[in-house]
Amino acid sequence: MSRQYIIRRLLVAIPSLLGISVVLFCVLALAPGDPFSEIAANPAIPPEVAASLRAKFGLDDPVWLRYLHWLSAMAHGDWGFSFASRINVDTLILQRLPTTLIVIGAAQILAIVVALPVGVLAGTRPYSIFDQVANTLAFIGFSLPTFFTGLLLIMLFSIKLDWLPMVYNAELSSTGWPWLWEQIRQSIMPVMVLGLFQGASLVRYVRSAVLDVVRLDYVTTARSKGIGERRVITRHVVRTALIPVVTLVALQMPIVFSGAIVTEQIFRVPGIGSLLIAAMLANDTPVIMAVTFVFACLVVMFNLIADVLYGWLDPRISYR
């Protein structure tokens, strides 16, 4: 694993992020409505004031000029101003991002912790009862959209049983252990919904990757070495089966983020997903632009991590 390789990949990421930002910007520029449409519609504000405001923020400039303004501002660390929240966009995102990352991170960990052993067991015992049950559950989990499972869980655990809070509260009043306890209680459902959805598709990937590997010659070689079935599976099967799984997980990140947006909306988790939806409803263009751009950065970053992991897992990949 060379540092050069990673640096080169980082450099390659820059043009792709620029490309993404151009597309995002154009799409948002074409979309109807802008932050000032409400001001313009407000009879209390004189048209001249509205017009000067529009001029001040450059809203009537051509798209390419606005894009260049945005880009140079971004490069200087100025992410713009949220008209709806009356606060700088970067502060807003920094407030919201940790929550999202924690929920997504916990969900991913849950997905991996559940899917890896289940997928491996199913793949090593194809068509056994265990495999069939796991497959069926995975299929169900994979087919149910997160908004449905989310509402189902809320109905069951919040409304019927009243065990878990229905709405995520970002400003818990307690501190210390009670705070942690509350935090866990309110995170359980979003994390479960997202994690199990992810886990369901992961189980299928892991299973098929394991099925592909167990038939290979070197697994028979490993068995002939008398090192025990357990070691054969963990060292020789799982290790190589993980290589394609890592790529698939990375490619799935956009789906994870969209799942996170929906989940945050359902459970009222104040992350950047719900921020994005709120911003869209308020025509808060700078926020929409910034949040989608953050998502794009995260996706690119996960691809990079996957590439690095891939190279680490598979010595046949050379970094030239």
Add this chain to the structure above:
Amino acid sequence: MAETLLDIRGLKTWFATDDGLVRAVDGVDLHIDRGETLGVVGESGCGKTVTARSVLKLIDMPPGRFEDGQILWQGRDLIPLGQDEMDKIRAREIAIIFQEPMTSLNPVYTVGHQIAEVLQQHEKLGARQAMQAAVEMLRLVNIPNPQKRVHDYPHQFSGGMRQRVMIAMAMSCKPRLLIADEPTTALDVTIQAQILELMQEMKDKLGMSMMLITHAMGVVAETCQRVVVMYAGKVVEEAPVEALFGNPRHPYTQGLIRSIPRVDRAAEHKERLEAIPGSVPSLLDPPPGCRFASRCKYAMDICVRGMPPFKEVGPGHRVACVL
């Protein structure tokens, strides 16, 4: 009387497939004495690999199953043994190398790691000692610069070199029997000779026995003391190597020997290689009589009526044919 190491008796290894029961190995008897090399020959699909893998119980079950028979290893039947007990025999007492050196090594571990893994398991060596022993093994199989190569991955080796690595791995616990399943078929002709020579050398050094599976009758003539000829899941002839080449009794064996390309004659007469016409019958529903009958020019009525019994035609020379 030589000490018998491996004695396979009436082994039947069958596979349940969608099309029906494949009787890949259907009543095989063979034995290997200490220090000898037994050649196992026969056309593609006659059950050589299945027989070899059955010995180490490397058959996937399901779809495979041992229908009948015994595999006596130094007098102990391996068939009823559990996984743990088999693992004590694998690599330590019986080692195996396969036909495809390109795919038989795990691509994600260094060759040193893969050899060391065996030593750590069976010789209870520590990681560093095992790696050192792996270097010695690579040196033993004539891999240049073993100190450095031990850290290389399989894809950094050529086919012949990988087969050397496989041999090093198989030899690392000094097994008493090496099963070599067409170890040179996938290699270039020049490399083939080197690998066979290396195996011969290892065998002499360690005083082990060998079961050499091959298509090549020439290889058999050079390296084996005894030969077993298989046809469609059965042994049809068994003989000391001189008797087999000097006086082949089974029509199938005769055909095999005639099909050896003779460089001298082929050049003179521009003869075509005399292959045996026809193909191996299906192992799904084998005919009741002699399985070679459909291709045998001597076939008679009694041949198809029942399985011809084994009969002794010379010292250690047995044949399953009515002739």
